[in-house]
Amino acid sequence: MEKILEIKNLKIEYKSNERTVEAVNNLNLLLNKGESLGIVGETGAGKTTTALGIMGLIPDPPGKIVNGEIIFEGHDILKLSKNKLRAVRGKKISMIFQDPMTSLNPVITVGDQIAESIRIHEKLSRADAVLKAKEMLELVGIPEERYAEYPHQFSGGMKQRVIIAIALSCNPELILADEPTTALDVTIQAQVLDLILKLKREKNTSMILITHDLGVVVEICEKVAIMYAGEIVEYGTTEQIYENTSHPYTRGLFDSIPDIDAKEDRLIPIQGLMPDPADLPKGCSFEPRCRYSTEKCKESNPDTQEIGNGHFVKCYNYIKRGEQ
Amino acid sequence: MKPLIERKNKNGFWGDAWCRLKKNKGAMFALAIILIMIFCAVFADRLAPYPYDLQDYNHTFETPNRQHLLGTDNFGRDILSRIIHGSRISLLVGFSSIIVAIILGGLLGAVSGYYGGRVDNLFMRAMDILMAIPGMLLAISLAAVLKPGLLNLVIAIAVADIPGYARVVRASVLSIKDQEFIEAAQCVGASDSRIIFKHIIPNCLAPIIVQATLGMAGAILSASSLSFLGLGIQPPTPEWGSMLSSARQYIMSYSHMTTFPGIAIMITIFGLNILGDGLRDALDPRLKN
């Protein structure tokens, strides 16, 4: 399999008023061509920051990539010049944003916003870019007559379709979908997800899907990374994660999904809150909430270890197969 | 069990705002300027090295020197003393016209926002009309009709400022009116005037304070402009604008007469503007970038 993206030891910090927040800490990831990876975690776990880091869009100040490499198609994105990075953004890697309500420019027609992306990266005349943008609109299920309308004339789901059209307009190699359905109605969520998947399959694009919904990931992705407080705590194929859940946090996530078939009529929520990212505990950051915690977990932060073929866990007392 | 989130603001809204203001160096500097101005105005008689109307024909048009730090004017009067005394008029006019405008505008705005409907429509269209006349022109026409003098100057300036306050207060009333604590007060049978004075007005104090600080700067500017045109305070009363008006004739040869009263106006306005900006940031932390 051909590697498309490899992240090594990525560390991203936000600084504000003498507080330093480690948003992403020592993160490693590998993505092959055509694969989909789901990144799952609570709000504030550093998922969006990771995606923005890949795009080179961390707002600086206050954000800063302190350490690490992001290797995309053999080149470290962090070392690219501004111009080269711009040529990658939108063309090779594109991003679908979380909130369709605020991600479109209110004073530019949706069609022009799609055509803009095409005009930046492809040597097309204005008229051809408009034609292509209209094609993209049709592709995401919006009639091309609505080219000249403004974002406020669209519903949330339709706006998200426009954002998807922008993201896919230049046939990117990699799509970063940052909670693409969170801001939408439940009925629209499935439609939009289906659309993303269909387009991804047609063009054999790689994808990173960021979500806090483990259920969606299990359905869509081949690989899953579970993030907690800026770190990946468990990483593996969807099967490994689902069949052989090893990290206590992942276990907790599965336990808090309501299951219609299950006999129990109570969910088991994870106790407590995520630690203050500016003041992480000395040991494992999940330790204060962990049912399996020991003295060792309080003392030192566990390293990531491989427990199966490509299945990584960052825990001293991970749950072994059949132990649950 | 320990509460998950600790309550941080123990000082309440005003205490917090004061803390934020204290951190803003520019605003504290501005506050110092304003306090010094007020001090000068209150103790003008003791601070001024000479009586403001002492004429000395042996020492006219003197440029700044040891005896007269800012020089003397065409009558040999000490410019520094006149500026110090002038701060009285400026601050007095600025302050009183703002008070008048706040009371009238605030009342109009509060009634308008609280009752809504026809009353609101009538009042706000009236405000639209006042706002359609550029403020300076409205003040000029009023000052032209009324006899020159302190009280009339205050009225002329205040009228032009009324719509601004009416709008600020109306907007805050509208945003507060439908909140639940007002409904709760209505449920326990509080009267309209009680609700307006006890609940709504205290809640729109913050925007009014900001507007008033910035508005006072505008009022002082208007007062000096009107006096400069001969429509405000008349000589020989020391007022910055009228000092400039008389200094104008000698601008070709004695520019110090024009420079210093203007600097006094500028420093005062500068202080009020920065303080106003600082207050806005302190009172409404959401607005701060």
Add this chain to the structure above:
Amino acid sequence: MAKYIGKRLLMMIPVLLGVIIVIFSIMYMTPGDPARMILGEAASASAVEELRESLGLNDSYITQLLRYITNVVFKFDLGNSYSSHKPVVDEILERFPTTILLAAISVTISVIVGVIMGIISATRQYSIFDKLATSFSLLGVSMPTFWAGLMAVIVFSVHLRWLPASGSYGWKYWILPSFTLGLSSSATIMRMTRSSMLEVIRQDYIRTARAKGQSENMIIIYHALKNAMIPVVTVIGMRFGGLLGGSVLIESVFAIPGLGKFIIDSINMRDNLVVQGGVLFLALSFSVCNLFVDILYGFIDPRIKSQYKSSSKRRIKKDEATN
């Protein structure tokens, strides 16, 4: 769009009528007898009484007001000047272009200076340029217009001898007045542009544009500017009123024969009809300018245009925007 403009025009009518009533009423309160002013102290009481009767000054307030409104609206007649005995309209039209030209030059200067400096300041927040520009703008709004004019005369006419101090005989005479008149407006516009721009460049859609690979300059010009200009345009419109008021002062300082100076001279001569007409004229130009700004607003912000198609939420929205 035509419907929108039509509605704005209709809404202007009651406001302008109101303006006429307010200005007439203020002037009505003037102490002293216009007839006596026209005829002079030497005239006999019966002659004064006769003139009062023929000018309609003995009629009730309401009758006089209605007559004034009818004359203004249907005949475009503002009466005759007490001192020159010529029609006030002619006297005003003779001087009005000067004032409008002065205000137009100043507003152009302040928009160019203010918007450009505001954008540079916002995009380089906390840089030396930003700090200098912000301090300049604070000084600019703190200086009284007329004093800025006087100081400019001291520096550029008295000391440097570069530019003439007063009068109006060629383009050189316009430089000092228009720059000093535009000074506080450029400062206000710069502050507004800066803060509006800072607000806009933090928005999600700017990030979207970056994610497309758009260049920073294009992001500012194509994506940010149009959004940032929405509140700035309102401020420009309001500043125009300030400029018209300021022109009264600046024309007095630089002895420019415009409408502003004419109004002040007429106040000193107690020539009420001229003052009344002059103020009315300037208020009318301010309203026309505001109408223009409102229309421009509709072009910049598509949300306003379409709101207009669907419902009448506009008034509410506008109130919120101006507050």
